[in-house]
Amino acid sequence: MSSAADVDDELNAIRIDIPRRYYLLPGAAVLTGITIGLFRGSRAASLRFLAENAHRTPRTVRGWYLYNKSKNYRVLLGGLKAAGADATKLGLTAAGWVAVEEGCTHLGLDDVREVAAGLGTGMLFGAMYRMPMSAVRRTTVLGFLIGGVLRALRWSKEYLEEQVHTRARELALDAAAAEGRAEVVDGRRDGEAERGSGR
Incomplete structure (x- = not known):
């Protein structure tokens, strides 16, 4: 009796088959965007912090510690912001590629x-x-x-x-x-x- 119920459940199950290119290409683009954004954003934030604080360099050990600590936080924040922006842009671009390709397939082209x-x-x-x-x-x-x-x-x-x-x-x-x-x-x-x- 339970086998018939299992068969009915299998027949009533909803299956979603997503082609691999729908998530592989945008996923790879998002990872690439994160990597590029982290490197470029952290470097730009580091240079910006150095330029903004060039006129007030610390004079004590505690001052240097706080200076480097706040610089590291700014670098991390700048890298994460740029990573999010670049990942979004590249992911949307790759999703556009997949959408155009799929549209051409549905149109018979x-x-x-x-x-x-x-x-x-x-x-x-x-x-x-x-x-x-x-x-x-x-x-x-x-x-x-x-x-x-x-x-x-x-x-x-x-x-x-x-x-x-x-x-x-x-x-x-x-x-x-x-x-x-x-x-x-x-x-x-x-x-x-x-x-x-x-x-």
Whole structure:
């Protein structure tokens, strides 16, 4: 009785299948943004603190301790702020790439989805970082090139997979033909042996 209930639960269960590229690409972009933001933000905060406090350097050991302590806190805070900002910007840019790619797939433009995603992401990246128009053109061209390279890689992967399947089929047919010939040869040998023993 419990097995029927388990089967009913399995049939009524809601399954959500999220393609890997939906979370891998934005997740990798967020991690990259955090890393870049931590390094750049902490360095900028350190230089800013040094510039703001250059005219009042401490004179005692306690003063140096407090100076370095407050500098470290400012560096940490500046790094975390920049990490959050860069992670958000890069994560949204990567999510834009995935959204454009998925939109092209749903529209039936599967052959050009990488190129369209590169173009769209280049424009989105330029808008996110408020770049001048010349820089937006460069990021768009770079996105087009990256999309073209990814399209070429996908084409070559599909071509190689097709070649592997074709070769596997040929080897299976050759093996079946060789096995059939071996059976025929074994059948002839058995027949010859029977004729020889009949003599």
